[in-house]
Amino acid sequence: MEPMKTAVGKEDLLGDLDDIVVLNRASRGQRFLNYLIDLVIVYLLVIVFFVLDMTWENLINPQDNGPDDGWSELSVAILAMLAYVLYYTLMECFNKGRTIGKLATGTYAVFSTGKPLTFKTAFFRSLSRIAPFELLSGFDDAPWHDRWTDTLVAKRPADH
Template structure:
């Protein structure tokens, strides 16, 4: 049986407003996670007598802090998008990441997507008419509005079924 690939119409893409909400919500969640990790490091270092580790965290350079933030962000996006196709922001806005074959994005696609978020000016790449950023187009993924996508998919499947029934006549 031949696999059919459909053109994904722009009307099912998540709106720019939802994409912005995803960004803001996910940034807040990442900041909270980073803070909680710092608190956990403090508690563990005090409980286990590892003051050296705590001093390392307190004296991190700007580059080390940046690298730590990148690692936390990568872990956040990888853990959620590769397992559920959604981050906390996407759960709230009812959106999801899918690959170009309309399946859940594969871990390698999510990894590339996550790395592309660190391209300078990636946020400005959403200003185009299509509303897909570089971290969508480079790994060939889409962020879709789940309700609109499911409605469109149901219509296509109905038309496919109708076409199959017509060919039998």
């Protein structure tokens, strides 16, 4: 936006105030509820995957009823982290910064300037959620995944 010119040819020093966006940050309670709802959704996605995998295995080899399903604890943990990152990345990128938890609480994730998240930022935000002890950073004003990506979770304006 170019500065406005006044009648005497001087720049309007307050012209850039039109670009300021006022965001009301989500409360810790809202963010915690977002986390719980989204965590349940991710676990449900992982459970659905395993049910589909078991069903597929039984269709391919119905005689094999052994206890070994081919999944180690490490592979299950990696799958869960992958589901976690994919869920948050895809939801926040393609759903205007909202996950199912954020939809339930009327909040959304944006850059600290108020601009919508890009795919890259949504991905790095999601990836940083799996850092060790990241969950504990939620007790601070801004969790690590917000600080590291210059983002925040805001309340939806009352007029929407």
